[in-house]
Amino acid sequence: MKRIYVLISLVVALGMLLSACATPTAETVVQTQLVPGATTVVKETQVVKETQVVQVEVTPTTAPQNLLPRDETMYFNGQQWNPVVCWNPYSSNCNNAMAIAAGDNSRVLMFETAYLYDMLDGKLYPLLADGPYQWDDAQTQITFKVKAAAHWSDGTPVTADDFAYTWATNLKYNTSAGGNFSPYIAGVEAVDPSTVVVKAVLNDQGVAANPLMAVAYLSSTYVMQKAWTQTVEARTGEDATAFLADAADDVVYSGPYHMYFADETKVILIRDDNYWGQDASMWGKLPVPKYLAHAIYKDNAAGTIALLGGEVDVSQQFNSNIQDSWKFLGLPISTYLPDPPYMIGASLPTAYYNLKSPGLDNVVIRKAIAIAVDYPTIIANAMTNQSATFDQVPRSLMNPTPGEQALYDHEAVADLQWAGNDIAGANKMLDDAGIIDINGDGWREYNGETLHYVATCPNGWSDWQAAIEVVAAAGAKIGIDITTNYPEWGDYQTVVTKSDAPLPAGYDIFMMWSDGAGPTQPWGRIYHLLSSQFVGMPVNWNGNWGQYSNERVDELLALIPHETDAAQLKSYYTELVQIYLTDIPSFTLMYRPQSFHTVNETVWTGFPHQDDGSVPPVPPLDCMDGWSVACLYNVSLVPAGE
């Protein structure tokens, strides 16, 4: 018996040692080689050469610091939910949230953009660029200078040629950035080593087809070193598949941080003390934390426990009833706003109507359901009050930020806006329209058919499911039978994004997201909500999933990007809001933050808060997105003893 226990102990110890001492996930470099005598297959008009993919295992070097000093490390959660796959900004699959997240509010910890977007004031601030950008008089191209101090991690300067080559590469390999901006950007040229010209695609009038998108390019796309890009092209044989799959373990960057360690359990970035941004022309100093670390938590609950326990400093995840942590637990935890909604709402999770469902082609029924929904309950249950209510921010097409709210005439649409829970109003509306319960079964009929709908969202998205349940409950109060169904995301997305055919049964009222804050907003959000351009697409990931079509809306969407007169712009946006609140092809269920931003100030302090006096204002985007990266230069350690 004793021998058995000894054996068990040895097995247990060996097992733990094996797992703990396993090397981190090896970086995989996929190289494509032409196989001699490879078969050439002719596929219609395309010649496809068979290639053999050779995997080269690249083991990251061992980190010299095995225990991160707490007073030099800032911990995050809510960004990285699975292991990092690669460090290649051209790829869309790196699952590398700390380093690669280009978009409206690009993450600029490792890779940088020309400009930084500040969602609080809607402006672009120069990062790699030197000074503001300039449109030419004909509005056909944008010019900006490159900062003289900007250099890459290998010491070579960032030049205009890097910008030009990055764009050409994005186009050549059909990257996500290339695909998104190619309809709007005709080319990027280096006039001289420090001058970049971004040429816009022109419309029939000979001006930029979409000036908003052309400007958005400046803050939404990373610039990569030309020399490094050419290195990757050489080792992948300029094969698009291999190029995009390259692990980029040797990537050259310009940002303040770079890869330090990554495995199944965490990812760590370390500050580059040679970072060019410490020059007086930019930040004037290095960011304060030496390490930025993100443990991989499997769900929100684990992340919340870590936040409460002081293992996380900045949390980008939904923490239910976060206010309890400072009100009842007395922890040094805070959000950007001290009171509800605690966060700055930026996106508008939306319930879409299938406009071809019987009855939902009738605006009276659509409006009755929409005004009957108990939105305060949605906000209290699904968001635990981390959303503005529709009393605080009346519904429109704009998010709650002051910049967007100023873009439309509130008085002109006031009579169209509703706050919800208007059961009496909904019932009256339906009764007046003759949509009544004829057979006495408790449900209204329309055109001889009982009104029955299915409200749906993906299974497991608990906040959305909570919202859909409230929508269904509203139906019962106004005599419309609404049941719920929650298919798996894989199934749901396939159905919803197929816009070249009517939506099938079971998708009468369905939830999808909307755009958040960005340089093209609110135009981008409205475009994705209402543009008929997406109707008829076999794979539609852009929007307007209810397949709404309105010519005037499309006209306004075409006019807005070219309009520079503020008053005219306001009238366009006001008209769009009026159309939206009149036709009601969909309706906003709640406001959702661009990023959740909760901080634990046990170790670090100086995070952005409302009225913190920062100029430009630092947005609550977890110290890494767009202008919010300024936070890393403003933080300091909590004095000992506090």
Add this chain to the structure above:
Amino acid sequence: MKGYRRYFLNKAMWFAITFLCAFLLNFILPRLMPGDPVAGIVAHIAQGQSASAGVQAIYQQYTELFHTNEPLINQFLYYIRNVFRGDFGFSFSQYPRSVVSVVSSSIWWTIALQFPAIILGWLIGNTLGALAAYIKKGFDKVLMPISIFVSNFPAFGMAVILLVIFGVSLKWFPTSGGYGYDMIPHFSLDFIWSVIVHYQLPFWSIVLIAIGGQAIGMRSMAIYELNADYVKYARFMGIKDRKIIGYVFRNAMLPQVTGLALSIGTMVGGALIAEIIFSYPGLGYTMLHGVMGQDYPLISYTTLIITLMVLVAMFAIDIIYGFIDPRVKAAQTE
């Protein structure tokens, strides 16, 4: 020995047939799930994009890369060809990581957690069950209801209770991770101790439930054997209790050994609940992520490993039975 060889060959043949059927099902079944895996990948990329054509192009790119636009038979032939090269394909959800890379980086965490937990739970549970059957009286009256209660505890319940009591309230153990949140793996006593400490709650959340189930099973088998005629005869013959107990437990152990083999065979499936509750690294969550993302290659590969391990375990048990149970060998020599 001739009879035994026949027994062995018979088992080997059924092993091969079963494996072939399982291989086929492993490929087909995930691909019968509704939904489009490529659409899931594109969803992540396409959010916020304004150019519809760009999204279409990306979709097309991935569809061709993963061959999801081709007939199932073509996909199966690609799969067979690659398997013979030792290439199980790229993970859809973690492209461009290969499936082998994804699994190998997390499987050792799972094995290190599951294997000792299964063995220890089996040993303790069977010992307690055997003792309860033999001692009876008060020990049995206490152990039996506790075992029934604990064995029926849902895994998430046990994990959450341990987490709340020992992690959150008492702060005796960390609440998440495979090692310290501020550590990087290296060979030192601090790191080893960190791994051991992080190991405790997930480990005991599995072991405690396993003990209950094993105790009940072993108790039942032992009671059955203790009441057998040969035991009474042996007692009448004056054979010592110690020797009789050896006979009894050798017989009672047989079904438990089968259960142990099955548990070891399926352990690669991961302790999903423990991994999620404790954010412990391992294959279970990887598999769940693969299933939710319709990652066909990852699902096929992991289920193939599980299938293979179960088959090998059952095959090994069949062979071992042939040696330890004379009745099996006697049947084969007839």
